[in-house]
Amino acid sequence: MPRRLAFRAGTASIIGLPNAGKSTLLNALIGEKLAIVSSKPQTTRTALDGVLTTPAAQIVFVDTPGIHKSDTPYNQKMMRSVRASLDSIDVLVFVHDAQRVISTEVEGALDLVKKANVPTVLVLNKIDLVEDRKKVLDLLEQFPKHYAFAAYVPISAQSGEGVEAVRDEIIKLLPRASKIYPEDHITQMPSRFLAAEMIREKILAETHQEVPHAVAVLVDTWEETPKLTKISATIYVERQGQKTIVIGQKGAMLKSIGTAARLEMEEFFGTKIFLELFVKVRPDWRNQPEFLNELDWRRMTGERDE
Ligand SMILES: Nc1nc2c(ncn2[C@@H]2O[C@H](COP(=O)(O)OP(=O)(O)O)[C@@H](O)[C@H]2O)c(=O)[nH]1
Ligand SMILES: [Mg+2]
Known part of the structure; x- marks a missing residue:
């Protein structure tokens, strides 16, 4: 056969x-x-x-x-x-x-x-x-x-x-069937979601107690040039105290999160990355349907590869 x-x-x-x-x-x-x-x-x-x-x-x-x-x-x-x-x-x-x-x-x-x-x-x-x-x-x-x-x-x-x-x-x-996607397709998830997740992972690794639950990340801009990709993203937390933790002493925590995330992005996307991070307090974001929709990768719009 x-x-x-x-x-x-x-x-x-x-x-x-x-x-x-x-x-x-x-x-x-x-x-x-x-x-x-x-x-x-x-x-x-x-x-x-x-x-x-x-x-x-x-x-x-x-x-x-x-x-x-x-x-x-x-x-x-x-x-x-x-x-x-x-x-x-x-x-x-x-x-x-x-x-x-x-x-x-x-x-x-x-x-x-x-x-x-x-x-x-x-x-x-x-x-x-x-x-x-x-x-x-x-x-x-x-x-x-x-x-x-x-x-x-x-x-x-x-x-x-x-x-x-x-x-x-x-x-x-699995049933006998032909391919659903082309051979080289690995995910539907947009690059900006994957990048935001990489940032969130580095925050989870470095923070404790209620902070991991309180963190959400959104990529705001994604700009591809022949030499590098410029990404700016915002880290959302629920309270000022959490913002202080994520920024760290003289910005040390944010810097180490940014470096770790950037290195992973460079490896994954195969290009040089310039990463800019902001931290904002957004009280109660977990109960805001509109914001939750913005975090949903199926609804993300904007520049995308794939
Ligand atoms: N030692 C060990 N740790 C694992 C293994 N699989 C997952 N982990 C760890 O278990 C934790 C939870 O893994 P994760 O994949 O995020 O679990 P999920 O919540 O089920 O998706 C992480 O710290 C992983 O590194 C394993 O096979 N062996
Ligand atoms: Mg999991």
């Missing part, structure tokens, strides 16, 4: 509790850092997409915010994006942190899996952090009691161990 007839293509959503390693897995699967990663909850605030094309298949991945109690409007918005990611997909990938037991929180998340009713791969992540491999096996054995997963794969998204097995299990579950 000619190979093109056996080609498989479809969509796979990655879901799980916060901090399980969903975004790290997306990046490992695609081989590009598309999603920002941190140990702070709510690092991923909206559904993100990343496309992997192999000779045998094309998988459109959707990375999602962690499944959590949606007690505020902003959290509810995040959970809506998780639920929306369960519609019209071919495969689900449920990521669980191998250091954690199957708590009631996990059971709640598994209810979403049951409702989605699509073939689901159980990924037991962070096995590099579990010294006793027997514990990994014991935990793997627990999962079928909760749901009949299509496959069970222990991995370390960070080291890459097991990531190919995840990819192969997903491909087996």
